[in-house]
Amino acid sequence: MPRVTFQLTLPPGTPPGTLFLTGDHRAWSDDPTDWTFQAGVLHADLPDGLLAQMKVRRVNPDGTTAEEGDAWGGRARAHRVAVLGDTTVLLTVAGWQDASGGATRPPRSAPPREETVLDAPWGAQSVRLWWPEGHEGPLPLLILHDGQNVFDEAPTFAGDSWDAAGAAQALADAGHPVRITALPVNDDRSRRYVPFPFELNGFDSGADEYADWIKGTLLPHLHARFGAVPAQDTALAGSSFGGLITAYAGLRDPGTYGTLGVFSPAVWPADFAFLRWMDGRGDPHSRVWVDMGDHEGNSIQSAQEVITLARNLTLQLAPHVHEARFTVGEGHWHDEPAWRERLPAFLRWWRGA
Structure with missing residues (x-):
């Protein structure tokens, strides 16, 4: 199977915790085993031709799990990954979801009248x-x-x-x-x-x-x-x-x-x-x-x-x-x-x- 290297870029102020990758290829599992980033890098062998949606999650010191979000604390769209041979995938995390749910996120499109x-x-x-x-x-x-x-x-x-x-x-x-x-x-x-x-x-x-x-x-x-x-x-x-x-x-x-x-x-x-x-x-x-x-x-x-x-x-x-x-x-x-x-x-x- 192709070797895929994931390189992670985090936003400033990211809280401490264990960072790992999940997605529909893992049925969105919260188990970080074998999918943990080491110094911002993760190597994985994945099927050639795989189309997957993936997200970065964080296991906090208290055992709770947080998921990446947008810059305003709201839910973010998953990363789209197409595996076509050995490749490197750059994953940029814009922020982390929080209790605000992205309430301050500025609109890009017009609302209804x-x-x-x-x-x-x-x-x-x-x-x-x-x-x-x-x-x-x-x-x-x-x-x-x-x-x-x-x-x-x-x-x-x-x-x-x-x-x-x-x-x-x-x-x-x-x-x-x-x-x-x-x-x-x-x-x-x-x-x-x-x-x-x-x-x-x-x-x-x-x-x-x-x-x-x-x-x-x-x-x-x-x-x-x-x-x-x-x-x-x-x-x-x-x-x-x-x-x-x-x-x-x-x-x-x-x-x-x-x-x-x-x-x-x-x-x-x-x-x-x-x-x-x-x-x-x-x-x-x-x-x-x-x-x-x-x-x-x-x-x-x-x-x-x-x-x-x-x-x-x-x-x-x-x-x-x-x-x-x-x-x-x-x-x-x-x-x-x-x-x-x-x-x-x-x-x-x-x-x-």
Whole structure:
């Protein structure tokens, strides 16, 4: 196996403790055995072609464990490591997570213009809204799942967002204004987004309830507030499980959405039940965007297998929809920075810009 040398750079004032490396290649273990840095260096033999997300952790003198964070004490995105032969990986730790949770982290992206709350079967549902200045009437409508990751970075999981307002503002500047509605989700994500019972939703899917609410409550509310928008100007989009519920809701309710943005769809739950469910389903008036990054797997080989799966899904859909488009993000992992980079192209394609 290739020899990988990790070289560590720490921020000033790092407290004393035992520094070690963990990641999805170790199932995020807190055991430092065999993974401890010595004078800022760690040597490891790792499989060739491995794609791994890694973080530095610290065992404190009192036995507690701390994890690296950003410079403001918030959660940081994991380091992305691709093993292609013997290599040296430079790991720079910006800071350490603390009780503040990154409360002082400055935003890089614009927040929504407005936030409201609607009643839903699962309780109060936050609705985050953005539209360009000077466009107060009905506009083409994009509904995005995982709304906590869509606009500014403050509510995101690891400090990265889609910068949807920035992408939509550029679209508006090119003459194609749109309204974005983003729906944050909590720990109930697997239940709300996965339409089949499996381990992570406790074998109790709430996807139909969620899709019913979007169609029967959210859309009527937005139409009453801003003016009716026809189906051909209404888009639904999301990533990972959000891509799964996008495809499911669009195919379940043909005629509701004119465009579906299926980013990095996670179709594996319940032994790929979605691929069997979608057989023969479609919407002759809908356009479907499917994409995948070429680093979305735990190895180069598995990432290529996922790309093939998403491409075949697109080919299966093509005869049953108005248009199906598949794209691959080069060097893209399964994360917000990748979806942020692909969002502008999707917006332009949606609006024919």
